[in-house]
Amino acid sequence: MNRSLNDISVTTLKGVGSALADKLGKIGIHSIQDLLFHLPMRYQDRTRVVPIGSLQPNSDVVIQGKVLASEVVMGRRRSLLCRVSDGTGSISLRFFHFTAGQKNNLKPGAEVRCFGEPRRGATGFEIYHPEYKVIQPDAPIDVEETLTPVYPATEGLTQQRIRSLCEQALSLLANEDSLQELLPDTIRQKYRLSPLVAAVKLLHKPPPDISTELLGEGRHPAQQRLAFEELLSHNLSLQQLRKRVQSIGGFAMPPKSQLTDSMLEQLPFSLTGAQQRVMNDISQDMSAIQPMLRLVQGDVGSGKTVVAALAALQAVENGYQAAVMAPTEILAEQHQINFANWLKPLGISMVFLSGKTKGKKRQEVLEQIANGEALVVVGTHALFQDEVHFHKLGLAIIDEQHRFGVHQRMALRKKGEKNGGLPDQLIMTATPIPRTLAMSAYADLDVSVIDELPPGRTPINTVVIGDDRRSEVMQRLKTACLEGRQAYWVCTLIEESEALQCQAAEVTAELLKENLSELSIGLVHGRMKSAEKVEVMKAFKEGHLHLLVATTVIEVGVDVPNSSLMIIENPERLGLAQLHQLRGRVGRGSVASHCLLMYHAPLSRQSKERLQVMRDSSDGFVIAEKDLELRGPGEVLGTRQTGLAQFRVADLERDGDLMESVRNAARELIEQSPECAEPLINRWLGRGEDYANV
Structure with a gap:
């Protein structure tokens, strides 16, 4: 049999009709190879x-x-x-x-x-x-010769059925070529990797004397062999995509310094050393003919937006347009305000486009983008709709990239292709991405980190408190506000429903108004009209409101230096990264700031652990590592829907120590055996590589 097991459908196995094939499809099993890579999650000893x-x-x-x-x-x-x-x-x-x-x-x-x-x-x-x-009492004691596998299953698919299918699939491995060894001998020997077929057979039918401890932890050499190959294929696909992007070419936009120097002169602060270093990285990338692919990570409040504005000016100085895309209306509006403050005094024309820009106004904005009159365009995902045509897009700045779907990001990049090259991409995130995840999921990007907060920021004191002490919290809030400070009260998501979330925020605002009649209280939520939200935020920023009741729409980008107290209700409903983002809305001025995490008892063990991390650390990277450990990479990157980082065998948290070797092996394989790259990518990713083509 010379056919690859990847090309042979599970329906060729005895007993697999269309109904069973559908059930197998639900857990990602379509071919015989899929079945062989569907590894047991644990084992029983019946030997x-x-x-x-x-x-x-x-x-x-x-x-x-x-x-x-x-x-x-x-x-x-x-x-x-x-x-x-x-x-x-x-x-x-x-x-x-x-x-x-x-x-x-x-x-x-x-x-x-x-x-x-x-x-x-x-x-x-x-x-x-x-x-x-x-x-029969005198029957010989007939026991299993190997450990019995327990497989991940789905409704209507028994262990007995999966075991019998895996037995059939294993019998096809008699021909070693049917599951081809794609790793060159030099790489297998250098990284001490066992042969593929032997590893697969062992993991489906381990001998009784195997180390069950290593198997249980996923650290057995056979498991590590498959994890290594899977991580390698992901890395190769990203490197290939980077190569493809760079072969298309982009636009050289060297620094001309006139506009950027003017902006730096009018800023009321100096750039930190970290901002300057990152700006130099970006400026150098933009000068080259290859398209820039750079990820800028910076903790909450580290000043990424200023760096993005300076990059936009470098594109404009070279006769190109810059687009700034944010995942939410409120963050896009915040960017619009900041960019306008810095760029309009320099005579740069800007427009704003979101789903809520309608009618005649929308037509005007679309024309200004198409004829090049608008040099900087700020907006939400509305920017990549088909009707949006750029005159000469040179730079796409994408904020909080992981919040966008893959196809949306790809669509924005394609907006610049008509000029014979790809626009530079600057991706910003305030969600620190753990190093192991960055090495895997962003292997096609250069990474810069703004690891220094502007001077004058104060540390935030985080307190975890039960909601049975609500009246005490209200008193504390009242005292702080009457002393001249400002506060946020955040109502978190209820059962994933925006309508219920907004309703909860309205009810909370009414309750607080009744109990704290001395304070002026504003409300912001996702269902309000854009103009209303901007008005309330403006009143809060200018100090006309003591307290802002909000849903998690204020998670990113809102900057009010006088706000020094934040109460987050039901923090157990949120991920660590989101809690860290919310907390970053305070501590932006020189006064001591506090964040109260007001939970509803009883808490699960994982929720207790998460809130403890928030109390103990204000370092975004420490929090991101913990978030990865507790929630898994697909959740942290916001990519469950796209398949990115949903590994079959590898686990980024457990196998992080393989990443350095994987990266080296990918380079060696491309140099020495480039013909192996494509088959490896197809084996583990199929067409799933499209996710990185953004």
Whole structure:
């Protein structure tokens, strides 16, 4: 058989019709190769019969013995209880769901072989609903020769069924070429990687003496062999895409310094050393003919927007347009205000475009973008709609990239292709991306970090408090506001519904107005008209409001230096990165700032852990690492919907230590065996590589 197992459908296996194929498709299994890479999540040891007298609780075992007694007992729930002994001890088997046939099979005197987990119960050790079979007393002790795999499954797909399909798939591995070894020998030897077929066979059928501890942790050499190859294919796909982008070419936009120098002169502050360093990186990239692909990470409040504005000016000085895209209306409006403050005095024409720009105004804006009159365009995802045509787009600045869907980002990049090249891309995020994740998910990007906060920022004191102390919190809030400080009260998402979230914010605002009549209180939420939101935010920024009640729309980009107190209700509903973003709205002035995380008891173990991290750390990178550990890469990057970082075997948190070797191996493979790259990418990603083409 010379056909690749990737090309052979699971429907060729015995017993797989269209209904079963649909169920397998739900867990990503379409080909025989998919089935072989669908690895067990854990294993059961059915390779030996354990004497009943030596049983320990809470671990699966095989036992064999004679049924001494069997009866239906009436308790809180009716159950069939069988007492089994093997001469070394006795144990009860308990069935809450049973048939007359079972009751008849398990009568006194029957010899049974059982598999299950002993627990302490009303009669001593008990196994609830064990797997069992009645055997002949003198039958040889026939046990499994390898550990029994337990596979990830879905509704209507039993373990027995998946095991039998995997058995069939493994039988096709007799021909070593059917699952081709794509890693060159030099790379396998250098990084001590076992042969692929041997690793796959071992993971589906491990010998009884294997280290179950290593297997359980995903650190067995066979698991690491597959994880390495999968991470390598991701890295190769990103490097290939980078090469493709650079082969198309972009626009050289060297610094002319006139506009940028004018802007720097009029700023009321000096750039930090980190901002200057990152600006130099960007300026150098923009001077080259290859399109810039740069990710700028900077913690909340580190001053990324100024750097973005200076980059936009460098594009404008060279006769190109710059587009600035933000994921939410409120953040896009904030960028519009900041950019206008810095660029309009220099005579730079700007327009704003969002989904809410309608009618005649929209037509005007679209014309100004198309004829090049608008040099800087700020907006939301409306910027990549088909009707938006740029005159000469040279730079796309994308804020909080991970909040956009893949196809949206690709569409914006294509807006610049008509001029014979690709626009430079500057991607900004205030969500620090853990290094292991950046090395994997952003292998096609150069990364700059603004790792220095502007002088004069004060540390934020974070307190975790139960919502049973709400009245106490209100008093504290009142005192702080009457002393001249400003505060936020954030209402978090309710059951993923924006309507309910906005309603909750309205109810909270009314409640606070009743209890704190001395304070002037404003409200902002996602369902308000854009002009209303801007008006409320302006009143808050100018100090006319003591307190702003808001939904998480204020998560990014809102800058009010006098606000020094933030109360976040139900913080357990949010991810760490989002909590860190929200907290970053205070601590922007010189006065001591506080963030109160007001949770609703009882908290899960994971929620307690998350809130503890927030209390202990204000370092965005520490928080991001923890977020990755607790929520997984697809959640952290906001890419569950696109398939990015949804690995089959690899785990970025667990296998982070492989990333350095993977990156080196990718370089070596491209230099020494470039013909292996495409098959590797197809094996692990298929057409999934499109996600990085942005």
